[in-house]
Amino acid sequence: MQVVLLRVFKGSRAALGVVAVLALGGCGLGNGTGGNPGSTDKAVDTNQRIVVDNFRAPVADWAPESDAAYILSLSGCLETLTKYDHAEGKVVPFLASSWKQVSDLEWDFTLRDDVKFQDGTPLTADAVVASLKHVLEAKVPARAFSKKVVSGVKAVDARTVRVSTPVESPLVPYRLASVNTGVLAPAAYKGTSVDPFGHCTGPFVPVSEKAKQSITLDRNENYWGGKVQLAGAEVRFITNGATRAAQVQTGEADISMSIPVASLPSLEGSRDVTVLKADSPRTATLYLNNKRKPLNDPKVRKALRAALDLEALAASVYEGAALPASGPFAPSEPWAIDGAVPPKQDLDAAKKLLAEAGYTPERPLEVIAIVERAEFADVATVLQDNLKKIGVPVAVQSKEYAAAEPDVMAGKYDMLLSQRNRLIDIADPIGFLTADYSCEGSYNLSHFCDAEYDRLIGEASRAADSKERYKLYARAGKILDEQAVNLWLVNEQATDAVRKEVQGFVQDPLSRYVLTAQTAKSGS
Amino acid sequence: MLKFIARRTATLVAAVLLSSFAVFLIPYVTPGDPVRKIIRSRVAGDVVDESVVQSLGQSLGLQDALFVQYLRWLGSFFSGDMGLSYVSRTPVVEQVMPALGVTVSLVTVALGAAVLASLPLGTAAALRQGRRTDRWITAVTQSFIAMPEYWLAPMLVLLFALKLAVLPSAGWNDASSVVLPAATLALRPASYFTAAVRSGMIDALSAEHVFAARARGLGRTRTVLDHVIPNGLLPLATLLAVWFAGLLGGSVIVEVIFAVPGMGRLLYDAVVNSDIPLAQGGVVVVVALAVGITTLADFVHRLLSPKAGAALV
Secondary structure (H helix, E strand, O other): OHHHHHHHHHOOOHHHHHHHHHHHHOOOOOOOOOOOOOOOOOOEOOOOEEEEEEOOOOOOOOOOOOOHHHHHHHOOOOOOOEEEEOOOOEEEEOOEEEEEEEEOOEEEEEEOOOOEOOOOOEOOHHHHHHHHHHHHOOOOOOHHHOOOOOOEEEEEEOOEEEEEOOOOOOOHHHHOOOHHHOOOOHHHEEOOEEOOOOOOOOOEEEEEEEOOOEEEEEEOOOOOOOOOOOOEEEEEEOOOHHHHHHHHHHOOOOEEOOOOHHHHHHHHOOOOEEEEEEEEEEEEEEEEOOOOOOOOOHHHHHHHHHHOOHHHHHHHOOOOOEEEOOOOOOOOOOOOOOOOOOOOOOHHHHHHHHHHHOOOOOOOEEEEEEOOOOOHHHHHHHHHHHHHOOOOOEEEEEEOHHHHHHHHHOOOOOEEEEEEEOOOOOOOOHHHHHHHHOOOOOOOOOOOOOHHHHHHHHHHHHOOOHHHHHHHHHHHHHHHHHOOOOEEEEEEEEEEEEEOOEEOOOOOOOOOOOOOOOOEEEOO | OHHHHHHHHHHHHHHHHHHHHHHHHHHHHOOOOHHHHHHHHHOOOOOOOHHHHHHHHHHOOOOOOHHHHHHHHHHHHHOOOOOEOOOOOOEHHHHHHHHHHHHHHHHHHHHHHHHHHHHHHHHHHHHOOOOHHHHHHHHHHHHHHOOOHHHHHHHHHHHHHHHOOOOOOOOOOOOHHHHHHHHHHHHHHHHHHHHHHHHHHHHHHOOHHHHHHHHOOOOHHHHHHHHHHHHHOHHHHHHHHHHHHHHHHHOHHHHHHOOOOOHHHHHHHHHHOOOHHHHHHHHHHHHHHHHHHHHHHHHHHHHHOHHHHHHHO
16 A cells, blocks of 8 residues: 555656556556446435546636636636537537538637526627637637637627638637637626636636635536536646545545546555546657658668567556557547557567668767656656667757757757647647648648648648548548658556546546536535 | 844845846746747647747847846836736736745744744753663654655655545645645754754753852752753754745745645746746745845844844944
């Protein structure tokens, strides 16, 4: 017991990885969103309140264009016109009952007619327009809804909101699912500040805040979406992962978001807690500078890929809480490459590829491991060891991302160990695939450029049908994989812990939706 | 006396100016563009729009020369305005003061507990100098020094929150939530305080006026209470002030582990996010308070100590 709990706080230790792997043996890794399978079958008590430990604190005074919107959304306060249904893999109605593209550059969203803000005022097109304009005109706008991608918002009539774009885009409904486009009543906007308290539309009304600590919410008795099953909630801002894990274990919290790997064994051994896992849109990646020798040769890049033992990496450093990556996408994503499997270590093939490329170890290749992710130092050591076996010397350098960024962007680096959230802007990877891999991409760390890839992404950006678009993404992803543009190491898992008394909780890998009208708790 | 106050006021002003300038320089001497750091603190993610970088840098005046920016801040500070946080765009004072209140409460409880523990322990060790009690007290309290907070805090959570379930594991809600963070902070100063009390008492016990008091027929207990303890506690006053000043901004580990919304966490976040006005405001308040407390401790020390008292005149 003591060993396990020590691990909760001391961070990951590869030497103790075996314990974690054994602990995980009895717990299958889910591939998508899921409910709380361990919840009790006791009757729901609608007088219960719930405590959620969240991993981030609001930094921007509840400005909806900032990451504070995630907190308001997961708290069941802020709602958007549309919503991304992770299980279905598509955008579904939320505050808007329907939408349609009325011209190449314009989309109309029809609002539900039964929604009132928590302050009693009705949800009208004018209110939605004012709310969206606030986000659009912010000094630091949200990437999902900035003037780069949205040119204007106006009310067509009392129930219709028109959103215009600078170029034709089928992804406007996805943009309106971003939490940053959450709608607040006009009374929430006072000069430059925003006060969401009592001005949302969601099932929970924020009633008080302890700065930097928590917000308290009460049930919205007049919620448009049906009866709310909890009397209220407290959402705490606990930035330390071990503390979140301890609180759900002691029962101080009912739900703890984003549990660190080191805390998993103790939680998975608890009878009162269920650990939920889902593929997150994050893949730990070894970025390769495709413009610099020797990594400008695809054969060298493929040789490096063949030298890596991803299974051992996932089992040791990640202690089984991440899965070996099969390419640029997680296998459960709707745009995953058909039949993709994680590459197996094949040292002979790697050596052969290096010989074909005429590689000679003139200098050690440098891997920059960003310090913001503590585990990357261990990952870099494992990679260094793997590559040494095929005669590729590697020097590891730990740097803050901000310190590495100028050289990486300028192409003055060999390899960078980092990770990106593919769905950070909207619930579609178009922004990521464009910025990171197109020839003119604004965040093309690999300095990769391929005309066919750009053509596919361009076509996808105009494809209204999501299935067709996803196929194009998969084809583009295949190009990246075939050319070994980067080495995708492990797919990270979104891991939340839930007490058995909690019912109706559906895990969202992006942590946007936690408290809903259906979230409930049984009596003690 | 006037000289002493004037000298200490000058020290205070110099410390505030120096520390605020040092904090002001942090975002510029550490790697990375401060404007990008501010943007990333508001909107997570790596991709940053260059036009937003330009316009935000301009609107915050970050493209002006460094000395212009610093003088601008200094001007508004001396007119009573600490400015707005770059990240939250709310007044710095509204963030600093509540955080300071939390940390002052936490540190006061922690050091109060440390003093309460060290007084009997230090006194007992001094009165039984060289004997088993002294050796045990010294060994145990010295071992506290080797316990880092990042290890001790989880151990206390393990025992009192998870195992015994008698105290909350984190948060800042009621008196019970103060116990574990205060205990974590208290242990190390308690060991230093015990050593200081012990050595102060030993010195006092061998002082001539103590022998004289005993020779005059004063009882042992009376002698200790009237002559040994007051003099033996003098080093503790100075040490207490130094620890108080140090912990005001130096309790970041404890504040993060126990989710305490204090100054350590505030300053750490401000520096990481390049929130210069918030970092400057926080540091200036902490430095001013620290200098004020150590000055007060010096004053008390000089007042009580016959030798040092002369220097006040």
